[in-house]
Amino acid sequence: MELDILRALQSFSHPALDIFFQLITLLGEEIVLIPLMALLYWNVDKRFGEILALTAFTSLLLNNALKELFSFARPIGEKGIRSLRVETATGKAFPSGHAQGAASLGTALALRRKKKRDAFLAGLLMALVAYSRLYLGLHYPKDVLVGLLLGIATAWCMAKLHRILNPRYLYALIFLVFLPFLFWKSSPDFVKAFGAYMGCVLGLLYEKAFVQFDNDGRPGEKTLRYLLGVLLLFALKEGLKLLFPEKLLFDGLRYLLVTFFALGLYPQTFRALRRRFFC
Numbered sequence: 001m002e003l004d005i006l007r008a009l010q011s012f013s014h015p016a017l018d019i020f021f022q023l024i025t026l027l028g029e030e031i032v033l034i035p036l037m038a039l040l041y042w043n044v045d046k047r048f049g050e051i052l053a054l055t056a057f058t059s060l061l062l063n064n065a066l067k068e069l070f071s072f073a074r075p076i077g078e079k080g081i082r083s084l085r086v087e088t089a090t091g092k093a094f095p096s097g098h099a100q101g102a103a104s105l106g107t108a109l110a111l112r113r114k115k116k117r118d119a120f121l122a123g124l125l126m127a128l129v130a131y132s133r134l135y136l137g138l139h140y141p142k143d144v145l146v147g148l149l150l151g152i153a154t155a156w157c158m159a160k161l162h163r164i165l166n167p168r169y170l171y172a173l174i175f176l177v178f179l180p181f182l183f184w185k186s187s188p189d190f191v192k193a194f195g196a197y198m199g200c201v202l203g204l205l206y207e208k209a210f211v212q213f214d215n216d217g218r219p220g221e222k223t224l225r226y227l228l229g230v231l232l233l234f235a236l237k238e239g240l241k242l243l244f245p246e247k248l249l250f251d252g253l254r255y256l257l258v259t260f261f262a263l264g265l266y267p268q269t270f271r272a273l274r275r276r277f278f279c
Contacts, residue, residue, distance in 0.1 A: 002140040007080045009134050021132040022085055028098030028129045029088065033105065035230050038262060042229060042270075043222045045112075046215055050204055052108050053263060055158040057197040058174055059104035059151055060097070064190035065181045066150075067092040075140055083137035091189045096139045096147035102129040103151025111159050126151070171201045188251055195252030196259045203263030213267040221278045228273075229266050236261055 026032050037056060041049025072094035076083045083089075091097070106122035113119070130144040161170055174197065182194055207213070217225065237258045244250035 002142065003075065003078055003081065005141055006075055006078075006134060006137065010080075010082055010137065013082065013135070017135065018084060021135045024128045025085060025088065025098060025132040025136060027125060028102040033101065034233060034262075036105070038230055038233065039226055041263065042267065043215055043217070043226055046213070048112055050263075051158060051162050052105065053200050053204075053259075054162070054170070054174075055104050055108050055155050056101065057193065057200050057259075058158060059100055059154040060193040061174070061178045061181075061190070061197055062150060062154060063095060063097045063100045063147070064091065064187060064193050065178060066095055067097075068181065068185040068187050068190060070094045072140075072143070075137055081137045085136055086138065089138045091187055093139055094143045094146065095150055096130065096133050096143040097189075098133050099126070099130040099139075099144040099147030100151040100154075102126050103148045104155045105151075107152045107155035108159065111155065167204070171204075175201070186248075188248060191248050191252040192255045195255035199256035199259030199261075200263055202256070203260040203265070206260070206264035207267055211264065211268045213270050217270075217274065218278060221274055224277065225270060225273060229262070232266065233258060233262055 033056065037049065037052055040052060071092050074083075074089055074093040075081045076086060076089060088098070103126045106126045110119040110122040126148060130148055133139040133144050134141060161173075165173070178194065178197075181190060186194075237254070240254040240257060244254055
């Protein structure tokens with residue numbers, strides 16, 4: 001049944017659509033999500049950036065835990081199925097990480113804006129990312145449908161919990177829920193997600209204790225802050241990959257250091273950048 005649906009969807013394939021949906025699927029990947037979250041946290045709304053980071057990494061933990069729990073295969077290699085961008089199809093199929101990631105961030109943004117137009121735009125982009133995973137032959141329909149629902153639910157729950165719980169209690173709750181998966185069938189993607197979450201928590205705690213930056217600044221200052229930060233983030237991420245041994249523990253440590261740098265250490269340079277270039 002699901003294979004028939006995929007074959008029907010792919011019967012409308014075209015080189016132009018191939019390019020379009022390969023670009024659309026990027027909206028659920030690090031290359032887009034990291035710069036977006038950095039922009040919001042550093043330059044727009046720090047408090048919302050904190051919620052967005054927690055939402056993203058909690059959603060990522062949930063997604064990879066469920067992938068290992070269900071261990072469903074992908075449609076790659078099935079008769080009549082053409083698969084593109086297979087390098088983005090890491091881990092198991094269910095639920096779709098791209099669909100869930102796009103849905104969690106899109107829903108969080110829609111909840112913040114509270115406007116029908118923005119909610120519609122977020123929903124459209126979420127649907128396009130989900131559809132791209134079907135068009136590219138990387139997921140079954142159930143994978144993307146459940147991914148969308150989980151992403152929406154995660155964003156809604158995180159928004160509520162962030163309002164009613166002390167942040168430290170929320171950090172601890174998420175940690176305790178997912179800690180067992182680290183010792184049971186943990187995949188490389190789950191270890192990376194767990195490392196990223198721990199770096200997020202440590203970075204937020206460090207920022208509150210020692211940094212306490214604000215989003216103020218002239219346009220030129222914010223532009224420099226953002227471009228330099230994104231460049232350093234990707235340089236750190238790829239540099240540590242070359243430096244560290246190819247072992248699971250070091251994959252987790254790499255993501256921990258990158259998120260800790262983004263949320264805690266890098267904001268400590270903002271005042272120095274302001275004094276050096278804009279005073």
